[in-house]
Amino acid sequence: MQGLDFSIVPEYLPLIxxxxxxxxxxxxxxxxxxxxxxxxFALIVLYASPxxxxxxxxxxxxxxxxxLLLQLFLIYFGLVQIGxxxxxxxxxxxxxxxxxxxxxxxxxxxxxxSLDKGQTExxxxxxxGAWQTRFYIVVPQALxxxxxxxxxxxxxxxxxxxxxxxxxxxxxxxxxxxxxxxTYRPFEFYLTAAxxxxxxxxxxxxxxxxxxxKVELSR
Amino acid sequence: xxxxxxxxxxPVFVQAAWTTVQxxxxxxxxxxxxxxxxxxxxLSHLAVLRFFGAAYVSVFRGTPALLQIFLxxxxxxxxxxxxxxxxxxxIALGLNIAAYMAESIRGGVxxVDRGQMExxxxxxxGEGQSMRWIVLPQAAKLxxxxxxxxxxxxxxxxxxxxxxxxxELTYTAQRFIGSTYKxxxxxxxxxVLYMIMVYGLTLVIDWLDRAYAEEA
Amino acid sequence: xxxxxxxxxxxGARKFFGPLEVLKGIDFSxxxxxxxxxxxxxxxxxxxxxxSINHLETLDGGEVWLDGVQVNQTLARRAFEKHINSVRQxxxxxxxxxxxxPHLSVAENIxxxxxxxxxxxxxxxxxxxxxxxxxxGLADKIDAxxxxxxxxxxxxxxxxxxxxxxxxxxxxxxxxxxLDPELVDEVNLVMKQLAAxxxxxxxxxxxxxxxxxxxxxxxxxxDGAVVEEGKPDDLFRNPVQERTRSFLKKFLxx
Numbered sequence: 205m206q207g208l209d210f211s212i213v214p215e216y217l218p219l220i221x222x223x224x225x226x227x228x229x230x231x232x233x234x235x236x237x238x239x240x241x242x243x244x245f246a247l248i249v250l251y252a253s254p255x256x257x258x259x260x261x262x263x264x265x266x267x268x269x270x271x272l273l274l275q276l277f278l279i280y281f282g283l284v285q286i287g288x289x290x291x292x293x294x295x296x297x298x299x300x301x302x303x304x305x306x307x308x309x310x311x312x313x314x315x316x317x318s319l320d321k322g323q324t325e326x327x328x329x330x331x332x333g334a335w336q337t338r339f340y341i342v343v344p345q346a347l348x349x350x351x352x353x354x355x356x357x358x359x360x361x362x363x364x365x366x367x368x369x370x371x372x373x374x375x376x377x378x379x380x381x382x383x384x385x386x387t388y389r390p391f392e393f394y395l396t397a398a399x400x401x402x403x404x405x406x407x408x409x410x411x412x413x414x415x416x417x418k419v420e421l422s423r
Numbered sequence: 424x425x426x427x428x429x430x431x432x433x434p435v436f437v438q439a440a441w442t443t444v445q446x447x448x449x450x451x452x453x454x455x456x457x458x459x460x461x462x463x464x465x466l467s468h469l470a471v472l473r474f475f476g477a478a479y480v481s482v483f484r485g486t487p488a489l490l491q492i493f494l495x496x497x498x499x500x501x502x503x504x505x506x507x508x509x510x511x512x513x514i515a516l517g518l519n520i521a522a523y524m525a526e527s528i529r530g531g532v533x534x535v536d537r538g539q540m541e542x543x544x545x546x547x548x549g550e551g552q553s554m555r556w557i558v559l560p561q562a563a564k565l566x567x568x569x570x571x572x573x574x575x576x577x578x579x580x581x582x583x584x585x586x587x588x589x590x591e592l593t594y595t596a597q598r599f600i601g602s603t604y605k606x607x608x609x610x611x612x613x614x615v616l617y618m619i620m621v622y623g624l625t626l627v628i629d630w631l632d633r634a635y636a637e638e639a
Numbered sequence: 640x641x642x643x644x645x646x647x648x649x650x651g652a653r654k655f656f657g658p659l660e661v662l663k664g665i666d667f668s669x670x671x672x673x674x675x676x677x678x679x680x681x682x683x684x685x686x687x688x689x690x691s692i693n694h695l696e697t698l699d700g701g702e703v704w705l706d707g708v709q710v711n712q713t714l715a716r717r718a719f720e721k722h723i724n725s726v727r728q729x730x731x732x733x734x735x736x737x738x739x740x741p742h743l744s745v746a747e748n749i750x751x752x753x754x755x756x757x758x759x760x761x762x763x764x765x766x767x768x769x770x771x772x773x774x775x776g777l778a779d780k781i782d783a784x785x786x787x788x789x790x791x792x793x794x795x796x797x798x799x800x801x802x803x804x805x806x807x808x809x810x811x812x813x814x815x816x817x818l819d820p821e822l823v824d825e826v827n828l829v830m831k832q833l834a835a836x837x838x839x840x841x842x843x844x845x846x847x848x849x850x851x852x853x854x855x856x857x858x859x860x861x862d863g864a865v866v867e868e869g870k871p872d873d874l875f876r877n878p879v880q881e882r883t884r885s886f887l888k889k890f891l892x893x
Contacts, residue, residue: 322734
């Protein structure tokens with residue numbers, strides 16, 4: 205038994221910090237993409253012609269039924285074999301974004317379906333067209349009503365962003381692995397990484413609570 | 424689509440899927456047991472116990488499952504814990520999902536009307552008896568769906584043990600993508616097997632939920 | 640010379656909900672500046688009739704005309720969408736449940752249609768919102784959100800929202816039915832004020848007293864048909880039809 209020795213951790217903190225920074229960047233970018241794409245999917249599933257709707261539904265069904273890690277392997281190791289070479293960082297962001305877009309789409313779809321029919325009628329009675337009504341009235345309300353559910357997805361996204369380390373993106377887990385390959389101290393550095401995720405998670409939860417309160421205030 | 428290839432690889436993938444099923448079941452059983460314990464801590468009258476329950480949930484839900492697996496498998500030996508990849512994966516996943524399942528169980532218990540406990544106590548049932556005979560049977564119905572969501576997440580989460588070389592579905596898929604240069608065929612076979620498990624499980628949960636709902 | 644064409648004309652309006660015929664060939668017209676109240680038991684089709692003027696319900700037969708333009712004309716999908724949007728901009732609709740937009744402030748609720756549909760500048764739209772709010776006595780609520788308003792205030796904002804599009808007619812679909820009794824008067828007052836300004840109005844209502852007070856003409860509907868219509872004094876005091884008599888008797892006693 206090797207025992208634990210945390211005294212060597214501070215020496216490697218700058219390197220870990222770099223990984224932490226990339227975890228934040230990847231998570232924030234993927235979160236934004238997943239929300240925009242999720243709303244796009246939701247609108248397609250609800251309103252688009254069958255020709256567009258069914259392929260999107262099939263895609264959503266596929267992505268909901270399979271693990272993120274498998275999806276990342278397909279995008280990064282798979283697409284390159286048919287000539288689509290996406291760099292690791294973008295593969296990771298695309299994979300995370302699509303994976304969570306599918307879940308967000310489901311949340312948005314339910315959010316839109318639960319809106320009062322009177323909202324659409326009021327907008328149409330003022331002379332708004334169908335897509336104008338969706339853009340100005342339906343989408344903003346659905347976004348606000350789904351803040352808690354989408355927030356939970358974003359909390360999951362932050363943690364699952366660790367999985368992109370498996371395709372070699374130098375985020376938090378990956379930089380911990382680099383340090384471990386040098387120091388042979390897995391427990392210390394994985395625990396350090398876990399602690400940093402925990403702090404990020406607390407910050408994200410606080411931010412989400414802030415957003416929820418702000419939305420709640422303007423009701 | 425290379426149909427011949429698909430035909431050739433299917434036996435290997437079914438074998439791998441069986442490993443995924445085994446690890447899912449093991450983690451599920453372990454997860455439910457630990458979750459029941461954590462939920463009872465969370466619902467305890469003693470502040471200390473409540474604190475430990477809450478800390479467990481907060482730590483396991485606040486950090487990535489991947490790191491929990493790495494800590495046990497790679498970090499374990501430093502603490503004298505030597506585990507095979509399969510065992511390490513199943514245990515780490517079980518401990519992880521337990522945190523989520525504990526919250527599902529607690530949510531179910533808390534959504535049973537307080538008046539039920541009061542009525543039971545007024546009849547002379549003790550605290551534990553009231554929980555056992557009156558509250559839990561009602562709460563169980565309310566837990567089916569959230570626990571089902573946890574179980575589905577767990578099945579998809581088992582892919583993470585590929586990272587510690589457990590030869591399950593995702594690990595096998597990655598190996599074959601690398602060696603056959605046929606990513607879509609491999610993805611299709613893997614996806615179908617995952618979806619049989621995931622959507623099969625969803626059907627079972629729907630059925631359970633309906634069966635119990637009718638009883639109410 | 641005054642325009643003698645009616646502002647609203649409905650000819651042979653028919654509507655089915657499944658096998659149920661809810662409008663059995665309705666004819667009526669509303670002159671410029673006239674105020675028509677439509678009364679009748681629930682399920683009589685009066686709301687459906689009003690909603691089909693705004694094309695929120697699609698008629699299965701018959702025609703609706705607004706100021707010389709057919710509302711429910713047959714056009715290709717895209718062309719009809721354009722046509723109906725422009726027709727609706729000329730009609731103000733007030734709903735039983737207000738249907739204010741909860742994600743927008745009071746000012747934004749009123750300003751959004753003039754801004755997005757008429758290209759009005761933001762400052763002008765806000766000034767317009769203030770003017771309309773002044774009219775309904777709620778200028779001080781301009782930056783409030785709908786959830787902070789009472790039912791009566793919500794409905795007055797909804798009226799202001801409709802008025803901001805400078806409609807040719809106002810349609811009221813049981814505007815006070817969802818309100819607590821003590822909040823009904825403030826909404827009725829606004830409607831009376833509009834009447835005094837000679838706004839053309841169709842008012843579907845449960846309130847006989849208000850209908851008698853404000854309407855130039857009252858239409859009594861039952862089972863999807865017009866049973867009787869006339870001046871309020873005549874219809875309320877000396878109804879001709881037995882059906883009207885029994886309805887009024889129940890209502891005035893109860």
